[in-house]
Amino acid sequence: MAGDALTREVLFAGGAFVLGAAVGSFLNVVIYRLPREDEGLSVARPRRSFCPSCRSTLRWYENIPLVSWLLQAGRCRHCREPIPLRYFGIELLTATLFTIVAYKDLVLVDPPRWGLAAVSAALLAAMVAVTWIDLDHMIIPDRIDKPAMLLAPFVSYLVPALHPAVRAYGQYRFDGDITILVGWAAALGWGDGRLGLDPRMAAAVSSLVGIAFGLALIWTIRALGSLAFRKEAMGLGDVKYMGMLGGYLGWTGVLLTLGVAVIAGALIGIVMKLFTREPYVPFGPFLSLGGAVTLLAREPLLWGLLVWYPSLVR
Structure with a gap:
């Protein structure tokens, strides 16, 4: 029983952390592009992420949440310009928030509250995006x-x-x-x-x-x-x-x-x-x-x- 509980905890919490990091990577796109729609950007276009300094398109291995920033020492592989720490921080913050939600609504309760966990995670993701857009652009x-x-x-x-x-x-x-x-x-x-x-x-x-x-x-x-x-x-x-x-x-x-x-x-x-x-x-x-x-x-x-x-x- 204890082993089953540990497996459930690892699956739920670990899965939530990975999902949160991926969502955090997407939020970085939203935060950068959404206020710049009058410059021809949108959340959907261009489809691939790019370096804001040299505009080089990032390959998949340059855009792995959390990992790529660490492996590249916080720099673009193309122009070697620093990638702000906040990109890594937003991914880590979102991953942490999703993990807390998983513990609160999936691990510590029986049966798991999947609907509540999904809505809570989505709401927290919206809060993260609003926070940094407001800090950057006052909107x-x-x-x-x-x-x-x-x-x-x-x-x-x-x-x-x-x-x-x-x-x-x-x-x-x-x-x-x-x-x-x-x-x-x-x-x-x-x-x-x-x-x-x-x-x-x-x-x-x-x-x-x-x-x-x-x-x-x-x-x-x-x-x-x-x-x-x-x-x-x-x-x-x-x-x-x-x-x-x-x-x-x-x-x-x-x-x-x-x-x-x-x-x-x-x-x-x-x-x-x-x-x-x-x-x-x-x-x-x-x-x-x-x-x-x-x-x-x-x-x-x-x-x-x-x-x-x-x-x-x-």
């Missing part, structure tokens, strides 16, 4: 967030585990997004507090509420910030991006995402103010960080906020 492409937002309710219907009625962490149980809303409605005299929807439809409704809440929350913060500072506080891309995240994380996930993003943004902002001359850091990467933390560790976050911290301050 969040509509080509990523709009389709993902529109698909969210349908994906949630197909994979209701994205929006469970109850979340568990050890011995603790936390109400899911839709359960909280039903309870609030009953407290206001609307309904009897029982969920009158099947889990799939409830997940789709939770996704729609998450989209609306994410859009409204960031749009309000943007409007108030623009009034206070008399300049645009954040772009509309951040508004749509949070709407996208809300579609998969729900409205409580929006709050957790924003909380992590604000704390991380404040800390990084202070450090950059002290040690660099960079006047502005886009907010999209911090939303990605908050979304990833919420997606991968929501139950521990809820336990910390609702159980551990209250017991600490009593």
Whole structure:
């Protein structure tokens, strides 16, 4: 039995790492090409990857995720110009995120949650792409967030585990997004507090509420910030991006995402103010960080906020 468990762990985790590295290699293409479509590039054309310095087409053995960068000592084989470390880093980051998803949704649970793992991996890949495009160009492409937002309710219907009625962490149980809303409605005299929807439809409704809440929350913060500072506080891309995240994380996930993003943004902002001359850091990467933390560790976050911290301050 122990041998079977080890084999399963190696297969799932190892397979996820290899797949993640391959997806990370594709994300490098997306990050470089998607913002440059007005220059004649697209994600699909040219079909083969090329060196951004000398434009030489890369052969298959020059484009093996992680491995080729190491074997070539981080340089192009044709022009010997350095290949930025970030290409390797994005492949490694994506591989690591996919491995964490595999442990969370395939290795540590029985039966494996294949649908949830697939959606989580795809969402994390989108977050990686958005993060580096926003860092490079100060934009969040509509080509990523709009389709993902529109698909969210349908994906949630197909994979209701994205929006469970109850979340568990050890011995603790936390109400899911839709359960909280039903309870609030009953407290206001609307309904009897029982969920009158099947889990799939409830997940789709939770996704729609998450989209609306994410859009409204960031749009309000943007409007108030623009009034206070008399300049645009954040772009509309951040508004749509949070709407996208809300579609998969729900409205409580929006709050957790924003909380992590604000704390991380404040800390990084202070450090950059002290040690660099960079006047502005886009907010999209911090939303990605908050979304990833919420997606991968929501139950521990809820336990910390609702159980551990209250017991600490009593």
